[in-house]
Amino acid sequence: MRKVIAIILVLCIISSLLVSSSQTYEQQSLIPTLQNLLPTKPFESALSTLSIHYWNTTISVEERGYYHFVEFLLRKSAHFILFGLLAAGIFLSLPSRFPRFLIASILTLLLACGDETHQYFTGGRTATIRDVILDMSGALTFLLFLQITVWLRRRKKND
Template sequence: MKKLLALLLLISILVGLSISSSQTYEQQSLVSTLQQWLPGEPGKTALSTWEFSYWDRTISIEERGYYHFVEFLIRKAAHFFTFGFLALVIYWLLPKGKARLLLAALFTFALACADELHQYFTGGRTSTMQDVYLDTAGAVTFLLLLALVRLASHLRKN
């Protein structure tokens, strides 16, 4: 039953990623929603100190504006957490073995590459290795946290 649940989760995540990758930026834009939900631009002073280089562009409040910057943070966090959770589901589905963590990370990396390739063929979207690296970082982070929790649990039992 647990494997069936994991399989359903995997399929759901992959379908969600496929739908998301098929949409243009305009179809996914959160800017108008953020303008409604965050009037007065809360946290602007603190966020104004942040700056990222992404796709050879500077991403900051100064360059893009508050709402576009917050949307950028949300989108990148979604990459990190979605692929982190995906890695855990893949781990759950793999047979027990010494290479299970590594295989889960590698399969997630491959899916991140496939997701970016899909975006490449979608109009109005950028496809970058930076997102693959972010996705993979999410996967590795979640898998390492899982390994630490399992190790702590094992040590507590002994």
């Protein structure tokens, strides 16, 4: 049953990536939603102390404004988490006799590259190697956690 759930997770994430990569930035903008949900701009003073260098620009509250900065953080967090879950789903859907860590890493890398390539052909979107690196950071983080869990369970079972 766990493998079926993992396969469903993988298919849902791939589907959501295809849909989101097909949309322009304007279609995906979270700004109006953030303005409605966060009218008092919580944590603005704390966020104002941060700046992130990304794609040859500085992303900060001062440079982009509060809502654009929060949106940037949410979008990049989504990359990390979605590709982490994708890699975990691939890992869990494979039989344990396979080199699951390696196969899940390679398939996730191919999907991350495919997602960025798809974005390249979408108006108002850009494809960046930095997003692939961020995607793989999430994937490898989730995979390391899973692999350590597998090793600990095996060790506990053998004791």
